Structure formats: structure tokens, C-alpha cells
Amino acid sequence: MAYEDMKTLGKSVGLEIKDRNEMNLFLKYQHDIGNLIYFEDIPDLVILQPQWLVDVLKCLVSARKFQIRRNIVYNSDWKGLETTGRLTEDLITQAFTGEGDGTDFVKYRRHILQIMQKFDIIVKPDIAEEESVSSLDENGEIDKSKMPTVHYYVPCLIKSKAISNIVDSFKVDGKDFNRTSWMCMHFDFLPPAFFNHVLVNYIRRYQISREPSKHGSKLALYRGMGVFNLDSSGRTKLAVCVSKHVILFQIWKWCKHSQVFFKDIWEHAEASITGIKGRYKMNVSYTVKMKCCNGSYDNPDGMVEMTKLESEEEYFCDEHAELHKSKDLLNSWFREELNAEMLNYVRLAKTVTDLMPEVMGEQLKSDGFEITANTSMTFRSLFTSFQLQNKHKPTNGKWASPMCPKEDTEIGVGDDVKRWRFVLNELKNHSKISDESIVGLEKVLANVFIRSEKLFESCSFVSKYQKIMTDMFEANDYDVYLQKVKHEIIPDTFEVNIRRHFQMIMQEISVGKILDQMMTHCMLSIEDRRHIEQHVKQTEQNQALLDIIINRNRSTFNVFIDALRESGYDDIVELLSCDLEDITVETRTTEMEGLSAWTVPLHKVRLQKNYVDIISNIKHEAVVDHLISCQLLTIDDQQIIEACAAQTEKNRKLMDRLLHCGEKCFMEFLNALRSDDIYADLANQIGQTVVTSIDIATLQSCYAKM
Ligand SMILES: [Zn+2]
Ligand SMILES: [Zn+2]
Incomplete structure (x- = not known):
């Protein structure tokens, strides 16, 4: 019954229907409690007797014996329906009118078709353009008269065909051809109608490919399988099939670099399954498995869980009795493509x-x-x-x-x-x-x-x-x-200046005081100093220092220049500063990876920033004695310090010990200094030294590998 009929009917019994919304709510309620069939999106059809709908569907879809009685089975369109699932407009008209007993089927034709589409019983495909298949057709000719005007398809009537034949006609093992591994959805239980919904989903989304053939191509739609064009050129195709309770997907491509992202195709496949489950309230679940690309889809052997592929490098394929690399299977679907x-x-x-x-x-x-x-x-x-x-x-x-x-x-x-x-x-x-x-x-x-x-x-x-x-x-x-x-390192121009005069500088300078200066500016760490001073010869020490500077940045170089000047090497300063180009951008960035968790402790920075003052002023004896009494230094340490000749040299050794000790040692060092009035000021100066984040970063970068 149509909405208008209902309105007239209402009027005749004195019921005026004015508000369509109210009517809609009423009909929806009646549908939910099972009194009638009504869909909000097909409001012009209200079915009072469910049997009516069953009769309609029977005309088209159901068993052959009903049709034989009605004499339309010998029609060629009917044969098409039986073999390919193709439902022509003519056939619909015939089936509906054939029934003479006042069913009104023809009158509601449009609405009936709408309902059938809603339930995925029939589907109107997006037919592949003939251009897209001409590359696949050997003769290059497709008879235009055979191109069908768009008809409906009835998926559940499509005849099955062996996959090997299909694969053969697509020549998928030929040159320039690639196929991905199979993605498999292994269901615990797969309701028979479920795959039809999946197929219809793809028929709505993509063009159905045409199966190439010398006798004219056909739509590649079969019972339990469909092949779809993923791009407009038809060079990338998706095969979707079902075997027992497994739904399988494989992509075929005839080009090296497809524009299609296979990962998206898989994500869409999973999303559409979720959609179908929700829409038809089917509570089914599946495990994701994969199968090697040459494996046959209807052979359950050789399917491996994807989680297993992700954790293991190789697996034994039960179909081919050989090892396959997990990476090969995963990559064919999920390898990231460069943008x-x-x-x-x-x-x-x-x-x-x-x-x-x-x-x-x-x-x-x-x-x-x-x-x-x-x-x-x-x-x-x-x-x-x-x-x-x-x-x-x-x-x-x-x-x-x-x-x-x-x-x-x-x-x-x-x-x-x-x-x-x-x-x-x-x-x-x-x-x-x-x-x-x-x-x-x-x-x-x-x-x-x-x-x-x-x-x-x-x-x-x-x-x-x-x-x-x-x-x-x-x-x-x-x-x-x-x-x-x-x-790759982009060198600063100071590097060239040092290299140009490397040999001369190596012979001329003496590094002791230069190192003191550089440590005071946090440009060298105590480890750098140890590394340089482990060399016996002065020239070797000089070379070690120059090598370090070359690998640091402009600020290190500038402090080095200042230290040279203070030590009286004015001519070397002149040579190294000559033609030095200004840098607008610091091209050398220090690599801080792996160090981020560690920061230089504050007391080390305070000690270094007072390095020159400490080594040139203090007398070490009382300090060393105090630290030994606190068990922070050993007699061995004392002997090493005393082994040096000059006072500054002894103090440098003491500093080396202090810079390798913890904060407690630092505090006791300050206490030892304070116990002598002469050093009280120095102790306060060290304790109150301001440490900036730049100081910390500078010293820290000395520890970074270049
Ligand atoms: Zn295999
Ligand atoms: Zn740029």
C-alpha cells in the first residue's frame, strides 16, 4: 500500500492524516513489533502482509520449479540470470506481469527493487569501461553491442567457476605481472549469506573487472569470487573470494609502481566487514592470516597467522613444502611507499x-x-x-x-x-x-x-x-x-685555517696553559684533557688538541684563539684568524643522542669554571689530607699528586681527582678550603658560581661523539 492510498483510506473512515512525521513514527513502531513491513527510506511502500514480499521475491529469485510453472524459464534472459546472476529489466517486467492474480507487483516495481537492493539481494554494478579492458584483450576488439546497459545482479544466483580458469584468463602469471600474498579472514563461523554482502559491498565501491576472452569479455563476477578494478586504468585489480569459512583478498597488478596503497585496501576490507556485521546484526569474528602469493585460495594449508609472521622471520609453507620469508608476505601489502x-x-x-x-x-x-x-x-x-x-x-x-x-x-x-x-x-x-x-x-x-x-x-x-x-x-x-x-659534515672555515698551518702549530705550541683556559670555559672536559696528556711528546699532545678542536664548533675555536693569545702566540693567532669567514648559521650540530638521560652535574661545572683560579692559587696538602680523612681520596691518589714536580702540576692532578668524584667530595673540598682563611673567599666564589644552561650544554657537548 502506498502512502497516498493510506491517506485516502484514513479519510474515508474519518481519520485525517496531517502530520507525515507522526505517521512515520507510527509505521516504524508497527514495523518493529512485526505488524507490517515499513522502511523509513522507502516511505512510499507499506507492506501489510509479509507474505506479499515473499511472493515478490519468489518471482525472481527462488527455485526453478516455481518458474517452470510460469513458463518463463525458456527465455534467454532467464538463462542469463541462472548462469551469471544477471537480472535484466525485461526479465523483471516479465516476472512481475506473468503473475495474473492482481498482485500489483508491477505498480510497486520501483519500491520492490529498492527493498531488494537494501538487503543486498540484488545489486547494480558499476560496469568496467571497455577502454580499461582493451589492454587485456588479445584481439583488442570488444563488440559494443554486447556491452550491456546496466542491469541488476543477483549475487546468490551467480554460478561458481574454478579459480584456476579465472586466473588463466587474466594471464596473471605473465610478464610484468605481480600478485600480492593472500590476506585471509579466517572466520570461526561464516553464515552462507555473509560473503554475498561482502561482494555487494565491493560491487558498489569499485568497477567489476571484465574477464578477458577471445569470445567477448564477461564481468568477472562468480559464485564466491569477484575481481574489481582498483584504479581507472585497470592495471591494479582486487580479487575477493571465499573458501569454506575463509574470505581471501589478493591484489593483482600489471605495473611496477601502483598508485594504490594496498594497506588502505586492507583497512577498508576490515572496516566493511565490521559494517556488515553491524548492519545485519551478525556476531561473527575472524583471525587475520596470510598465505603465500602462489598459494591456491581454496587450499587451507599454508595459511599463517599474521601475528606469527610479524614475530618470526621465516615459516614453513604447508602447501609448497618450503620455507617462505615472512617479510615477503607482509611487504607485498604493508610496505610503506615513499610519497x-x-x-x-x-x-x-x-x-x-x-x-x-x-x-x-x-x-x-x-x-x-x-x-x-x-x-x-x-x-x-x-x-x-x-x-x-x-x-x-x-x-x-x-x-x-x-x-x-x-x-x-x-x-x-x-x-x-x-x-x-x-x-x-x-x-x-x-x-x-x-x-x-x-x-x-x-x-x-x-x-x-x-x-x-x-x-x-x-x-x-x-x-x-x-x-x-x-x-x-x-x-x-x-x-x-x-x-x-x-x-656528512659541512666544515667551518676555521678547520681549513688549522689544517693549512697544522704542522707549524704542532711544532710551536705548548698546551698546558691552553688546556687550563679551555677547561675554565667548559670547552674541554677532563676526559679530553686526559686523552691529550696521555701522549708523552709535546707535538703529539698538540696534535691531539688540534684534532679535537677541528671536530668542535666555532666557539671552541674562539676560546682556543684567546688561549693562544694569552700564552703569547700572537703570530699563530694572526694566521688562524686570516680570511676566516663569518658564519651566519652554525653548520656543526653536536650529536647528543644517547646522552639526553645524563647531564653534567652542577658541581663539575662549578669546578671547571674556577679551574684556572684553583690551580694557580691553592696549596694542595691540607686539602688532600682532609679528603683522605673523609675517605674520599686514597693514599695512592696522594702519591700520584705528590709525584708531580711543580705546584700547578700537583693542583691539576688534584683537580683531575675532584672532577672524577661525586658531589660529597666537592662539598668536603670546599670545607677544606674554608678551614684556611686565605681560601675562604675562593671557596665561596666556587660554591656560588652561577651555572647557566649554556655552560651545561657546552660541557656536555664535549662528551658527545662527533
Ligand atoms: Zn607457499
Ligand atoms: Zn630551505
Whole structure:
């Protein structure tokens, strides 16, 4: 009965229905208690007798014997329905009108079809475009007249077909073809109708693929299986099938890099199962398993739980009787694909860390610059070599400016070295490179390689570069190149100045007082001092200090310069400060990883900040005696201290002990000083020394590995 009929009926018995909402509520209530059938979203049909609906459905879907009686089984559309599940509009009309006994089926045709769709009994598919299958069709011809106008499908009437045949017609074992492993939902109990709901869900969401055939392609929809196009080109397809109580998914692709994220497909599959469970109030649960890609979907052997694959490297496949790598199964669905920005990063990083060193090494070799065993092919070493060689000065005379050289005028070898520095610095500051910013950088690099290839014709730098910029990479490569860039060091110009005069400085200076100064500024740790002083010869100690400074930053270098000046090495200061370029950005960042949990204790910073004052003023005897009496120092310590000749030397040894002791020792040290009036002021000065976070960070960075 239609809504309008009901209104008329109401009127005839003196019941005026005015409020449609009220009517809706009433009908919903009646539906819930089972008096009639009514759906809010199909309000124009109110079914008073459930048997009426059963009769309608019987006309179309139910057993053949009812149909034989009604003489329509010999119709070709009916045969289509029986074999492919295809329900034509003609057939619907015939079935509804065939019944002469005043059922009004035809009148309610639209509503009946709506109800049947609501229950997934019939579904109107999104038919694959013929273009998308033409690539699969050997003859390249599809008869247009055979392209059906969109018909309904009745999933439960679709005939089954052996999967091997289906797979054969799709030629899924051919060249350029890839299939993922099987994702399996292993249900404890799977109601027979459940899979039809799953299939209908996919029919609504994706185009059904067409099964290629010489005799005209057919929709790839079978009993217990469907194949769907995941992209508009049809190069990526999803096979969904059921076998006993397992629902299986496999993706077939005819291209190397699909635009489809397989992980999303799986997530959607799980979400749709949850949806179906909720909608039809079916309380079923499943375990997620996987099966190797060549495994047959209807063979329950060789299915492994996904949790097992995640925890174990290999497993024994019961279908193939061989070991499979868990990673292979998992990766085919869940390997992270690089997005465009990450891909841009990898390409640039590979160019800068692999190809550029090749170009620059070639340049240095042709200049006759001696590339020794110590000259590694890192940016740091090659960049410093160019500066030391000083043959190819950048056009503006500076090596360290933060700007990229001008494309039209600054085109010397030195400028290209600077471009290398520039791009590397960009990669250090950005972990992703947008499509907009890669355009500029790509051009800058391309020109560098074109210029280099003019100088070295035999080295095909340009084509190597083009290959990198078009190569595809994986998530793993991204991590590798991120680390590679991080470990490349962009040296400050003071490094070149030290290297230029390294031998001379090594011979000239004496480090003792310089170390005192640097420790007072927290630029060296007591461990650094021990490391330097373990060497016997003065030149070796000097070399050890220079090596440490080269690996630290500009502030360390500045304190070193001040200490040199105070020790009277003015000419060395002059040489080291010459042509020193200002740095606008600190290019050296200290690696603090693994140290974050530990901070330098405050008393150590206080001791270091008073280092020079302590060693040049105190007399150690009383202090050492007091600390021994408190059992904080030993007789051995005392002997080591006394073994030194000069007072300052003895004091330095005492400081070495103090800097290795805890806070209690520090407090007793201050108490010992206070017991002597001469040192009371010094004791207070040490105790009240202000410690800033910069002091702590500076000292802490001495402990970080470079
Ligand atoms: Zn296998
Ligand atoms: Zn930038």
C-alpha cells in the first residue's frame, strides 16, 4: 500500500492524516513489533502482509520449479540470470506481469527493487569501461553491442567457476605481472549469506573487472569470487573470494609502481566487514592470516597467522613444502611507499652524497691535487681539499656564504663546489623536499653536471644524474639517505685555517696553559684533557688538541684563539684568524643522542669554571689530607699528586681527582678550603658560581661523539 492510498483510506473512515512525521513514527513502531513491513527510506511502500514480499521475491529469485510453472524459464534472459546472476529489466517486467492474480507487483516495481537492493539481494554494478579492458584483450576488439546497459545482479544466483580458469584468463602469471600474498579472514563461523554482502559491498565501491576472452569479455563476477578494478586504468585489480569459512583478498597488478596503497585496501576490507556485521546484526569474528602469493585460495594449508609472521622471520609453507620469508608476505601489502616529497629527498640526497663526490674527486685529480688515503670521498674532506688547494676560488671570494651562487655569472668550479655545499645544507635542514622546491634545486644541479661533463667528457655525469632523478626508491632507501646526509659534515672555515698551518702549530705550541683556559670555559672536559696528556711528546699532545678542536664548533675555536693569545702566540693567532669567514648559521650540530638521560652535574661545572683560579692559587696538602680523612681520596691518589714536580702540576692532578668524584667530595673540598682563611673567599666564589644552561650544554657537548 502506498502512502497516498493510506491517506485516502484514513479519510474515508474519518481519520485525517496531517502530520507525515507522526505517521512515520507510527509505521516504524508497527514495523518493529512485526505488524507490517515499513522502511523509513522507502516511505512510499507499506507492506501489510509479509507474505506479499515473499511472493515478490519468489518471482525472481527462488527455485526453478516455481518458474517452470510460469513458463518463463525458456527465455534467454532467464538463462542469463541462472548462469551469471544477471537480472535484466525485461526479465523483471516479465516476472512481475506473468503473475495474473492482481498482485500489483508491477505498480510497486520501483519500491520492490529498492527493498531488494537494501538487503543486498540484488545489486547494480558499476560496469568496467571497455577502454580499461582493451589492454587485456588479445584481439583488442570488444563488440559494443554486447556491452550491456546496466542491469541488476543477483549475487546468490551467480554460478561458481574454478579459480584456476579465472586466473588463466587474466594471464596473471605473465610478464610484468605481480600478485600480492593472500590476506585471509579466517572466520570461526561464516553464515552462507555473509560473503554475498561482502561482494555487494565491493560491487558498489569499485568497477567489476571484465574477464578477458577471445569470445567477448564477461564481468568477472562468480559464485564466491569477484575481481574489481582498483584504479581507472585497470592495471591494479582486487580479487575477493571465499573458501569454506575463509574470505581471501589478493591484489593483482600489471605495473611496477601502483598508485594504490594496498594497506588502505586492507583497512577498508576490515572496516566493511565490521559494517556488515553491524548492519545485519551478525556476531561473527575472524583471525587475520596470510598465505603465500602462489598459494591456491581454496587450499587451507599454508595459511599463517599474521601475528606469527610479524614475530618470526621465516615459516614453513604447508602447501609448497618450503620455507617462505615472512617479510615477503607482509611487504607485498604493508610496505610503506615513499610519497613524492620523500622521493624528492632520496633523489637529491643520492646525487649529493654519491654522484657529487665522484665529480669533485675527478676535478681534484685533474688538478694534480694529491688525494691521499686520508682524503675520504666525504663532503668534508673534498670541500676542505678545494679550500686548501685554493685554485678554484668562488667568484665572490667566499666559500661559506649561505646563498646559492648566481646561475648566470658565478659558474666556476669553486662556485659549483659551493652549490654542492648549498644543496647538502638544504637536505640537512629539510627532511622532505616539496615538488615546488625541487624544481629549482634540480636545475642548479643539472647545470653543475653539464659544466663538469664539458671538462670530463668521458664521465657521463649528466646521464648518471638523469638516472638518479628518474629512479624509483623505497622506504628503506629514504632512511639510508637520511642517515647519510646527517653524517656528512659541512666544515667551518676555521678547520681549513688549522689544517693549512697544522704542522707549524704542532711544532710551536705548548698546551698546558691552553688546556687550563679551555677547561675554565667548559670547552674541554677532563676526559679530553686526559686523552691529550696521555701522549708523552709535546707535538703529539698538540696534535691531539688540534684534532679535537677541528671536530668542535666555532666557539671552541674562539676560546682556543684567546688561549693562544694569552700564552703569547700572537703570530699563530694572526694566521688562524686570516680570511676566516663569518658564519651566519652554525653548520656543526653536536650529536647528543644517547646522552639526553645524563647531564653534567652542577658541581663539575662549578669546578671547571674556577679551574684556572684553583690551580694557580691553592696549596694542595691540607686539602688532600682532609679528603683522605673523609675517605674520599686514597693514599695512592696522594702519591700520584705528590709525584708531580711543580705546584700547578700537583693542583691539576688534584683537580683531575675532584672532577672524577661525586658531589660529597666537592662539598668536603670546599670545607677544606674554608678551614684556611686565605681560601675562604675562593671557596665561596666556587660554591656560588652561577651555572647557566649554556655552560651545561657546552660541557656536555664535549662528551658527545662527533
Ligand atoms: Zn607457499
Ligand atoms: Zn630551505
